[in-house]
Amino acid sequence: MASLTVRQLDEHIKKRLRLRAARNGRSVEDEVRTILRAAGEEAGPEALEQFTPTGKQPERRDATASEANHVLLIIGGGIAAYKSLDLIRRLKERGLSVRCILTKAAEHFVTPLSAGAIVGRRVFTDLFDPTGEFDVGHIRLARETDLILVAPATADLMAKIAGGHADDLATTVLLATTAKILLAPAMNPGMWSNKATQRNLAQLIADGVAVIGPNEGEMAESGERGTGRMAEPLEIVAAVDVLLRTRAPGVLRGRRVLVTSGPTHEPIDPVRYIANRSSGKQGHAIAAAAARAGADVVLVSGPVNLPDPPGVTVVKVETARAMLQAVEHTLPVDIGIFAAAVADWRVAHAGEQKIKKKAGKMPELLLVENPDILSTIAHRESRRPKLVIGFAAETENVTGNAKQKLIMKGCDWILANDVSPQTGIMGGDRNTIQLVTATGIERWPPQSKDDVAAMLIARIAAELDGNKA
Numbered sequence: 001m002a003s004l005t006v007r008q009l010d011e012h013i014k015k016r017l018r019l020r021a022a023r024n025g026r027s028v029e030d031e032v033r034t035i036l037r038a039a040g041e042e043a044g045p046e047a048l049e050q051f052t053p054t055g056k057q058p059e060r061r062d063a064t065a066s067e068a069n070h071v072l073l074i075i076g077g078g079i080a081a082y083k084s085l086d087l088i089r090r091l092k093e094r095g096l097s098v099r100c101i102l103t104k105a106a107e108h109f110v111t112p113l114s115a116g117a118i119v120g121r122r123v124f125t126d127l128f129d130p131t132g133e134f135d136v137g138h139i140r141l142a143r144e145t146d147l148i149l150v151a152p153a154t155a156d157l158m159a160k161i162a163g164g165h166a167d168d169l170a171t172t173v174l175l176a177t178t179a180k181i182l183l184a185p186a187m188n189p190g191m192w193s194n195k196a197t198q199r200n201l202a203q204l205i206a207d208g209v210a211v212i213g214p215n216e217g218e219m220a221e222s223g224e225r226g227t228g229r230m231a232e233p234l235e236i237v238a239a240v241d242v243l244l245r246t247r248a249p250g251v252l253r254g255r256r257v258l259v260t261s262g263p264t265h266e267p268i269d270p271v272r273y274i275a276n277r278s279s280g281k282q283g284h285a286i287a288a289a290a291a292r293a294g295a296d297v298v299l300v301s302g303p304v305n306l307p308d309p310p311g312v313t314v315v316k317v318e319t320a321r322a323m324l325q326a327v328e329h330t331l332p333v334d335i336g337i338f339a340a341a342v343a344d345w346r347v348a349h350a351g352e353q354k355i356k357k358k359a360g361k362m363p364e365l366l367l368v369e370n371p372d373i374l375s376t377i378a379h380r381e382s383r384r385p386k387l388v389i390g391f392a393a394e395t396e397n398v399t400g401n402a403k404q405k406l407i408m409k410g411c412d413w414i415l416a417n418d419v420s421p422q423t424g425i426m427g428g429d430r431n432t433i434q435l436v437t438a439t440g441i442e443r444w445p446p447q448s449k450d451d452v453a454a455m456l457i458a459r460i461a462a463e464l465d466g467n468k469a
């Protein structure tokens with residue numbers, strides 16, 4: 001390979017090169033080599049192959065949507081950081097262009113060298129790194145990305161982002177960006193359930209940050225179990241996929257959708273509660289389908305044994321009153337879909353301590369009515385979603401009861417289903433729906449809950465386009 005000569009370059013370029021070389025203690029030729037190496041790593045081998053000395057750009061070949069997407073992965077300092085190396089691989093497998101920042105704490109778990117080797121380009125660590133700032137710079141890192149993924153997102157990082165801190169490269173980039181942000185939290189279950197973390201989580205969600213996980217399970221600390229494990233790389237990549245697809249045509253692209261799902265638990269005392277048999281499968285399937293269709297989805301869920309749908313912001317609640325509060329907090333939305341089986345009653349005075357059994361003496365439980373979430377939102381004068389959709393879980397007179405509910409609750413559509421035990425719908429994987437609107441009834445064939453969800457999304461999209469399917 002020919003050695004470098006800088007003599008033919010313009011004077012002003014030579015001057016800047018000399019200054020930069022002096023600052024870095026290198027010869028001008030070495031400085032040019034460093035810049036070329038960094039540019040090659042930055043743009044990838046293809047860019048160097050396609051570069052033409054005339055400055056003419058090679059003809060643009062057709063790129064798939066994912067090839068055009070840039071993801072900036074911020075690795076936080078937690079034991080789950082080792083999974084982030086696999087995550088990089090998974091993101092690259094999808095053809096995404098990945099850049100990576102390691103926080104100071106992350107460097108205790110993975111090195112810039114190992115992350116850089118998998119990313120295939122330099123990894124950024126320092127806000128005040130003059131070479132880094134010259135080559136890319138934190139503002140470019142913030143701008144030249146379609147999505148910033150923080151994995152693992154530690155309690156400390158979440159607190160800093162929620163508070164708008166900017167005291168290192170990661171937080172500065174997060175504050176400067178207008179790109180979508182996805183957090184994959186990972187921490188000890190005690191830290192996760194701590195009020196401060198939950199407060200920061202609620203703030204981040206309200207600020208439009210998407211969150212995946214954490215999952216429940218065995219923790220790194222031996223013998224510890226609980227909610228705090230980082231979501232698996234494949235789950236995170238699926239969430240990235242859904243979030244990035246909002247840039248491609250999708251039938252609900254640009255729409256904000258709220259879905260309620262699952263049962264609610266109404267406490268009798270600290271250990272007992274009133275519940276119902278809802279599994280949350282239908283509501284969760286709807287949230288997932290809406291996200292796949294490009295919508296920005298918030299799922300307010302009661303207690304369920306289901307994974308969080310990818311690319312969906314999940315707010316977990318226990319009681320009907322907490323569900324209503326979370327729903328109100330999520331407004332405004334374009335579409336509200338109320339699939340939760342909300343408990344109609346709660347115990348007026350739940351025991352603060354476990355109610356003790358006394359022979360022959362039954363406790364008297366006074367029940368009071370819970371708020372009707374669907375009806376409250378459908379009757380709102382301000383910030384009522386354009387389309388309010390409820391369910392009707394019936395065991396008899398399905399159509400008649402559904403029609404009545406449509407009127408009583410003030411919603412636009414009711415999806416009625418027969419939940420008698422012999423149908424297997426409650427808790428099962430299939431559903432048979434009658435869609436009741438002000439103008440008529442559509443009877444959908446028996447199908448999987450995923451297919452019901454897909455059909456509903458297509459139906460909503462057609463309605464919003466004013467082009468009834």
Ligand code: CTP
Pocket residue numbers: 260320338339340341342343344370371372373374375389390391392393394405
């Ligand atoms: N719903 C709600 N809040 C409640 C009760 C119900 O938001 N407190 C919503 C459900 O999410 C569903 C619709 O209302 O979209 C109908 O729920 P369903 O359980 O079928 O009916 P109920 O209103 O509970 O009336 P009933 O039990 O008499 O059938």
